[in-house]
Structure formats: C-alpha cells, structure tokens
Amino acid sequence: MPVPELDHNLLSVFNEVVRRNPGETEFHQAVREVLESLGPVVAKHPEYADAEVIRRLCEPERQIIFRVPWTDDANRVQLNRGFRVEFNSSLGPYKGGLRFHPSVYLGIVKFLGFEQIFKNALTGLPIGGGKGGSDFDPKGKSDAEVMRFCQSFMTELYRHIGEHTDVPAGDIGVGGREIGYLFGQYKRITNRWEAGTLTGKGLTWGGSQVRTEATGYGAVFFVHEILKTSGDSFEGKRVVVSGSGNVAIYAIEKVHELGGTVVACSDSDGYIVDEKGLDLDLLKEIKNGHRGRVSEYADRKPGAAYTAGGSIWDVACDIAIPSATQNELDADAATRLVKNGCRIVAEGANMPTTPDAIRTLRAAGVAFAPGKAANAGGVATSALEMQQNASRDSWTFDYTEARLAEIMRSIHARCLETADEYGAPGDYVVGANISGFTQVADAMLSLGLI
Numbered sequence: 351m352p353v354p355e356l357d358h359n360l361l362s363v364f365n366e367v368v369r370r371n372p373g374e375t376e377f378h379q380a381v382r383e384v385l386e387s388l389g390p391v392v393a394k395h396p397e398y399a400d401a402e403v404i405r406r407l408c409e410p411e412r413q414i415i416f417r418v419p420w421t422d423d424a425n426r427v428q429l430n431r432g433f434r435v436e437f438n439s440s441l442g443p444y445k446g447g448l449r450f451h452p453s454v455y456l457g458i459v460k461f462l463g464f465e466q467i468f469k470n471a472l473t474g475l476p477i478g479g480g481k482g483g484s485d486f487d488p489k490g491k492s493d494a495e496v497m498r499f500c501q502s503f504m505t506e507l508y509r510h511i512g513e514h515t516d517v518p519a520g521d522i523g524v525g526g527r528e529i530g531y532l533f534g535q536y537k538r539i540t541n542r543w544e545a546g547t548l549t550g551k552g553l554t555w556g557g558s559q560v561r562t563e564a565t566g567y568g569a570v571f572f573v574h575e576i577l578k579t580s581g582d583s584f585e586g587k588r589v590v591v592s593g594s595g596n597v598a599i600y601a602i603e604k605v606h607e608l609g610g611t612v613v614a615c616s617d618s619d620g621y622i623v624d625e626k627g628l629d630l631d632l633l634k635e636i637k638n639g640h641r642g643r644v645s646e647y648a649d650r651k652p653g654a655a656y657t658a659g660g661s662i663w664d665v666a667c668d669i670a671i672p673s674a675t676q677n678e679l680d681a682d683a684a685t686r687l688v689k690n691g692c693r694i695v696a697e698g699a700n701m702p703t704t705p706d707a708i709r710t711l712r713a714a715g716v717a718f719a720p721g722k723a724a725n726a727g728g729v730a731t732s733a734l735e736m737q738q739n740a741s742r743d744s745w746t747f748d749y750t751e752a753r754l755a756e757i758m759r760s761i762h763a764r765c766l767e768t769a770d771e772y773g774a775p776g777d778y779v780v781g782a783n784i785s786g787f788t789q790v791a792d793a794m795l796s797l798g799l800i
C-alpha cells in the first residue's frame with residue numbers, strides 16, 4: 351500500500367518535527383497521521399499557513415522532565431524519570447492521563463499529548479491537551495512501593511498542575527489506586543482539597559460515576575453508531591477486544607449489554623479465547639481482584655483456551671476493538687482480520703493500529719474508527735467529573751452514562767459531517783483529524799501569537 355504524499359508545506363512541517371525531535375518515532379508517526387489528512391484544509395484555509403498554526407501546534411507549549419527517587423520495600427533507593435508534556439491550552443486547561451510503564455520516554459508522552467489535543471477538541475468540551483507519566487513499572491510492586499513512588503512523583507508534579515492549569519488522569523498503569531495516592535500527596539503539599547486537579551478519583555472523594563467505565567463504554571457506543579449507519583446492531587456480532595485492562599474490561603461489558611459476544615481478550619503475555627463469550631465476572635475477579643494474568647482464566651474456565659504469545663488478531667471476528675497499546679495491530683494482522691471477515695475496527699487504545707495496517711483496512715472497505723474519536727469517552731467523562739467538582743455536585747450513573755452516550759453520538763456525527771464536507775464520505779480518519787484540527791486552529795488564531 352503506497353504511503354500518501356504530503357504537499358510541500360506539510361512535508362516541511364513534518365521534516366522539521368523529525369529534525370527537532372530526533373528518535374521520537376511514535377511522535378513522528380502521530381504527527382504524520384494527522385498531517386496526511388490536512389491537505390484539503392490548508393488548501394481551503396490559507397490563514398492557517400499564514401499564521402504557521404500547524405508548525406506551532408506540533409511544538410508543545412511546555413515540557414517538564416524530572417527525577418523521581420523512591421525507596422523499595424528492601425529500603426534500596428530506586429530512580430525513575432517523570433514527564434508532563436503540556437501540549438496545547440487553546441481550548442482549556444491541559445488535560446490528559448499519566449502512564450506508568452517501563453516503555454515510557456519523551457516520544458511516547460509527546461505522541462499521546464499530540465493526539466490528546468484533537469481528541470479533546472472533538473468532545474466539544476473546554477479542555478486542552480497534555481499527557482504525562484513515568485518509566486516506573488507498577489507490575490509486581492507492593493501497594494506501599496506504589497504509594498512511595500506516587501508521592502515522590504507528585505512532590506515535583508504538584509507545582510505544574512491545578513484545576514485551571516493542567517488536570518491529569520489515569521492511563522496504562524495508573525488506575526484508582528495510583529490516582530488516590532497522587533491526590534493524597536497533592537492535598538498534603540498544597541493544603542488544598544482541590545478536586546478539579548485530578549480526574550479518575552474514587553466515588554466517595556470527588557470522582558464521577560461512569561469515569562471508570564467511560565473509555566470502554568464510549569468506544570462501544572461509537573461502534574454502535576457505525577453499525578446504525580447501515581441499519582445494523584451488535585446483535586449476533588462476534589467481537590475481539592485486545593488487552594484486559596480498564597478500557598478492555600468495560601468495552602467487553604458494554605458489547606455484552608448490547609447483544610454482541612466478545613470471544614477473546616489478551617495481556618502482554620498471550621490471549622484467551624472463549625467461544626461461548628467471555629465470562630466477565632471471572633475476568634474482573636482475576637484482573638481487578640488480584641491483578642492476575644489472563645492465562646488464569648483458561649485454567650479456571652472449562653472450554654476456554656490460552657495461547658502464550660501469538661496474535662489475538664488471528665481470532666476471526668466481525669468487529670475488532672484494539673484496547674491494549676500503541677502499534678499492536680500491524681499490516682499482517684490487518685490482512686488476517688480482513689480475510690476472516692472483520693468489518694469494523696475501532697481503536698479503544700491510543701494509536702494501536704500501525705499506518706500500514708490502517709491503509710490495509712481502509713483499502714478493504716473496513717470501517718476504521720481512530721482512537722481520537724473512538725476512545726474520547728474517557729476524557730469526556732473526565733471533563734464531566736470536572737464539571738461536577740466545580741459545582742460541588744454529583745450526578746447519578748444513568749444521567750452520566752446518558753451524557754457520555756450523547757457525546758459519543760455527537761463525535762460520530764461530527765466526523766461524518768466533516769468527512770462529507772471535505773470529499774471523503776464515511777472516512778472517520780479524515781473526519782476526526784480535520785474536525786479536531788479546525789477547532790483548535792481557529793482558537794489559536796483568535797488568541798494571537800502565543
């Protein structure tokens with residue numbers, strides 16, 4: 351599949367990004383993916399080029415890198431690196447999660463922060479884009495070690511964040527436990543109970559109903575909208591969801607509620623297949639109960655099979671929802687999905703599909719929903735958490751879920767309308783990139799050269 355060419359101006363922006371950010375391949379990939387959609391926009395709107403909006407958008411407003419020392423349970427000193435990239439605050443305070451995973455370095459944080467700008471714009475809510483994290487690996491650490499790490503991390507981060515400045519949340523390796531320790535340390539240092547400083551909080555101390563479920567539910571709501579465009583539904587559909595973390599578990603839950611059957615999920619060691627449909631209670635007990643591995647599911651569930659290593663994308667399905675990590679679905683996997691009859695791929699994770707794989711899927715007529723649209727439900731519900739915190743209110747589960755469903759419907763409609771307007775009907779990549787971009791670009795023009 352040939353790589354699309356960029357016009358002269360966009361190519362020069364891309365080359366500059368590569369030159370100024372050497373070795374940050376994930377960031378280059380995320381920028382290129384957006385630039386490939388923008389040709390028709392810059393042709394129609396020369397004002398963006400005149401004000402160098404795209405070049406400015408590719409340079410974070412602020413990048414913070416810091417040392418995170420902590421002691422393990424054997425009283426040995428450990429050292430990690432912390433990051434917060436405050437990418438763009440044209441639409442509101444920087445907003446985006448924290449990732450704790452050994453693979454984290456500046457290029458990963460920047461790719462996530464860059465994507466976050468457009469995703470947050472698509473929600474229609476007043477939030478800018480940012481992302482952060484650390485190369486700390488919570489896997490195998492005791493609660494006390496995770497707490498000491500989080501306290502040390504926040505001891506630097508606290509001076510850069512705040513409800514009107516920058517509002518972090520969770521991501522890979524950062525769930526309710528970590529947000530609790532981070533918020534506790536923020537409160538202790540600042541002597542302020544400022545709920546709006548972090549989202550993903552516990553329900554008894556400022557959190558929002560549905561935030562835990564939101565990214566997975568939102569991705570499935572988005573697929574539901576895709577299905578509705580052809581008068582179809584989840585009823586009788588066979589679905590594969592990769593990963594078994596926060597996004598995956600709640601994507602599985604919502605697919606089952608809507609009448610589909612999820613037959614496979616995974617972790618970084620392998621995948622499980624349960625032809626009768628995954629038993630979500632058992633999976634939750636293993637993952638949420640004691641942070642176990644998916645292999646345990648096959649040990650405990652008759653008829654389920656575990657494959658160590660391998661590719662979950664070998665499992666035939668109608669709908670695939672990659673929900674683990676970046677670049678987990680490559681061109682070979684996409685070819686196998688197409689061959690096995692897959693009709694929809696929706697990204698629950700951020701950038702899980704490689705550029706070659708996206709081209710393969712689109713060429714085969716598979717409806718492809720990019721993460722910045724399909725997984726925007728998490729950050730949208732974080733913004734709803736901020737709204738509740740600001741008004742010292744708390745909404746019911748049903749009301750919050752209805753708001754989430756409405757936001758996902760609106761993102762879906764916005765993507766299709768924009769794709770139509772720019773001559774690419776049904777193309778969710780073009781729709782999401784252009785719609786998110788123009789909203790941020792117009793705000794940047796209004797705010798002057800800052």
Ligand code: NAP
Nearest residue numbers: 521522523565593594595596597617618674675699700728
């Ligand atoms: P999580 O709860 O930590 O779960 C991550 C899952 O992905 C785990 O099953 C993990 O398996 C697997 N995984 C992680 N790194 C992997 C790798 N290198 N290879 C294979 N599998 C890997 O994280 P999450 O919050 O669900 O996030 C999943 C994805 O969704 C990420 O791309 C994240 O950026 C994106 N996302 C999350 C949110 C949110 O609200 N949480 C919002 C938008 C987008 P192991 O346990 O074996 O590591």
